[in-house]
Amino acid sequence: MYGDHWPCGCCEVPTTYALPSSSDNSSASNQELVGTILPALYLPLSQRVTSAYTKFETQLIISHNQTMTANPRLLQNSHDDGSSAALKLLLTAICTWEVLYHVVRYLVKLCLRVSPQWLLDDSLLIGSAKNITAHDKQTNGFSNGNQVPLNGSPNGCHERAALLEAKQNLSQRGASYAVSLIHAFYASCRGVLHLYNLRNVSNLDKLLIPSTHAVHGIITPRWAHLQVATTNTVFLSYLLYDLVHILIQYPKLGGADTILHHILFATCSVINGTYGILAFPFGWLVVGELSTIFLNLRWFLLKSGRDKSLLLERANMSFAASFFLTRNVVYTLGMVHLFYVSWKELSMLSEVSGVPVGWLLLTVGCIFLGWGLNVVWGYKILKMVRKKNGNKKK
Numbered sequence: 388m389y390g391d392h393w394p395c396g397c398c399e400v401p402t403t404y405a406l407p408s409s410s411d412n413s414s415a416s417n418q419e420l421v422g423t424i425l426p427a428l429y430l431p432l433s434q435r436v437t438s439a440y441t442k443f444e445t446q447l448i449i450s451h452n453q454t455m456t457a458n459p460r461l462l463q464n465s466h467d468d469g470s471s472a473a474l475k476l477l478l479t480a481i482c483t484w485e486v487l488y489h490v491v492r493y494l495v496k497l498c499l500r501v502s503p504q505w506l507l508d509d510s511l512l513i514g515s516a517k518n519i520t521a522h523d524k525q526t527n528g529f530s531n532g533n534q535v536p537l538n539g540s541p542n543g544c545h546e547r548a549a550l551l552e553a554k555q556n557l558s559q560r561g562a563s564y565a566v567s568l569i570h571a572f573y574a575s576c577r578g579v580l581h582l583y584n585l586r587n588v589s590n591l592d593k594l595l596i597p598s599t600h601a602v603h604g605i606i607t608p609r610w611a612h613l614q615v616a617t618t619n620t621v622f623l624s625y626l627l628y629d630l631v632h633i634l635i636q637y638p639k640l641g642g643a644d645t646i647l648h649h650i651l652f653a654t655c656s657v658i659n660g661t662y663g664i665l666a667f668p669f670g671w672l673v674v675g676e677l678s679t680i681f682l683n684l685r686w687f688l689l690k691s692g693r694d695k696s697l698l699l700e701r702a703n704m705s706f707a708a709s710f711f712l713t714r715n716v717v718y719t720l721g722m723v724h725l726f727y728v729s730w731k732e733l734s735m736l737s738e739v740s741g742v743p744v745g746w747l748l749l750t751v752g753c754i755f756l757g758w759g760l761n762v763v764w765g766y767k768i769l770k771m772v773r774k775k776n777g778n779k780k781k
Contacts, residue, residue: 459741464596464663465616473620473660480624484566488632492562499554506557508692511550549692556690563632563640564683570625571679575713577618581670584611590729595740596663615666622673623656655750662742668754671721675714675761681706707768714761722758725751 460470462477498505504512585593588608596616597607630649633640659665681702688699725733733751737744 459661462620462657462660465613465620465660467613473616476617476620477624480621481628484570484625484628487569488562488566488628491565492558495561495565496558499558503554506691507550507553508696511546511553511692553690553692557687560636560639561687561690563629563636564686566625567629568680568683570622571676571683574618574622574625574673575675575677575680577614578670578672578674578676581611581615581618581666582674584608584614585667585670590732591739593667594665594729594732594736596666612663612666615669616660616663618673619656619660619669623653623660626653626656651749651753655753658742658746658750662740662746664736664740664742664747665750668721668725671717672754672757674717677713678706678710681709704772707772710761710768711765715765718758718761722755725754 462473463470465473466476495506499507585608588611592608596612597609600607600609626649629640630646630653633645633649659669685699685702685706688694688696688702693699736742737747
């Protein structure tokens with residue numbers, strides 16, 4: 388009926404398997420029939436299924452890329468509900484930092500006025516009290532709250548000036564350092580959580596947020612990326628809040644280098660939150676905020692008159708150890724993973740995420756610059772620790 392060729396409706400390429408003659412009814416002929424027809428049916432069908440799956444996968448990637456490259460709105464990939472929800476979270480976080488700053492500032496001033504011994508070291512308070520008592524004796528008890536005159540005891544003048552300086556530092560800048568400490572604790576804890584959640588995903592999933600929560604019933608790590616995005620939004624809010632305070636109190640809270648640092652990393656934060664990229668690197672970056680906790684504690688100890696206390700020595704050692712662990716060891720391991728282990732995925736990130744190459748280079752460049760600065764700072768801290776230990780031995 389069909390001549391010498393077997394028609395294949397599921398394959399565009401004609402097959403050339405020959406049909407046996409009608410007079411041949413042997414078992415060998417039946418086996419030959421099975422052996423010729425089944426490959427003709429099965430192979431084109433499997434090829435078509437494979438081709439259809441590949442086309443579906445390709446269409447999914449193309450659809451995702453078209454969505455990503457269509458100029459996404461600000462912080463579009465930082466929230467499941469899109470840009471508007473992410474911006475609301477950003478504004479809420481900024482207001483929260485600001486309210487927290489004013490609450491802490493009020494409490495610090497209240498404490499310095501009512502119970503200064505809670506914040507200041509006894510050496511400042513006792514020295515100042517002795518100075519005031521001596522001054523009252525010289526003036527028959529009518530000091531009227533004035534400072535010790537210049538012809539009084541030099542040590543007394545110094546102690547009184549140290550007390551006033553400590554109160555001024557804590558009342559003016561203490562709130563900023565307290566908020567920084569709270570942010571550092573939050574960010575470092577969240578960084579550890581993000582590294583744990585993304586530890587077993589693919590290299591591409593470590594760098595790019597999936598477009599959906601599940602594909603064919605398989606759960607994607609989008610939930611973990613959205614947790615990173617929330618931390619990134621809070622981190623961005625703190626940078627913007629702190630930048631305003633640095634500019635208002637310039638240069639008491641930081642100089643031009645701090646302003647440049649905040650502007651660059653705020654820009655990178657916006658880029659990553661908008662295009663949903665570099666989630667895993669963000670985790671090992673914010674883990675470095677652990678050292679900021681001890682740096683802020685060190686500031687409070689120094690400004691409260693505890694510059695010779697055992698607590699300051701322990702804070703210094705904790706700062707050096709945490710800096711070396713997070714900003715040198717963890718940061719370096721992260722750089723190796725990003726630029727060596729995940730180099731293939733990083734090189735294609737612009738294409739699959741839609742982020743402009745210039746923005747991606749800016750973000751990666753800031754990460755590389757931060758690593759270089761941490762290496763330099765780590766070397767200086769190590770030299771200081773060695774010098775201090777050498778002085779102790781002497």
